[in-house]
Amino acid sequence: xxxxxxxxxxxxxxxxxxxxxxxxxxxxxxxxxxxxxxxxxxxxxxxxxxxxxxxxxxxxxxxxxxxxxxxxxxxxxxxxxxxxxxxxxxxxxxxxxxxxxxxxxxxxx
Numbered sequence: 001x002x003x004x005x006x007x008x009x010x011x012x013x014x015x016x017x018x019x020x021x022x023x024x025x026x027x028x029x030x031x032x033x034x035x036x037x038x039x040x041x042x043x044x045x046x047x048x049x050x051x052x053x054x055x056x057x058x059x060x061x062x063x064x065x066x067x068x069x070x071x072x073x074x075x076x077x078x079x080x081x082x083x084x085x086x087x088x089x090x091x092x093x094x095x096x097x098x099x100x101x102x103x104x105x106x107x108x109x
Contacts, residue, residue, distance in 0.1 A: 003067050006074060008102050009095050013076075016062055021051050028102045035106040058084040062091060072096065 005013065008027035015023025025044055028034075034041040034050060041050045054060075060082035067076045074095045081088035089109050096104040 003064065005064070005067060005076065006095075006097060008097060008100060009074060009076065012102065012105075013062060013064060016055075016060075019056055019059060019061070021048060021056065024051055024055075028105075029098065032102055033104045035104070037108060058082045060084060062093065064093070070094075 011027045012024055015026070025048055028044060028047060030044055031042070032044065032047065034047045036050060036054070041047050060080050062078060062080045064076045064078040066078065067074065069075070074097065076093045076095065078091065079088040080091050092108050094104075094106040094108075095102055
């Protein structure tokens with residue numbers, strides 16, 4: 001990808017392309033929070049469950065095409081495609097980073 005993403009975000013996006021759950025989890029802090037369209041998942045075990053139940057089965061892959069900083073967060077936008085209704089859909093991913101890792105990730109359509 002041609003845009004510059006902070007390493008934890010780039011690592012997450014690259015693992016998502018491979019649908020690699022371990023790689024997708026690695027950039028998250030152990031107590032990270034993932035908010036997926038309003039549903040809150042706290043900690044790596046809950047985030048893993050989200051990936052296993054809602055990302056991998058539909059082969060949802062996010063392809064960022066814009067990035068900006070906003071209010072201390074890194075906001076990344078782009079389409080996600082996979083085996084789900086309406087694919088591809090444009091998503092906004094709002095990352096908060098801490099200690100070189102993802103502290104929070106909020107996704108919205």
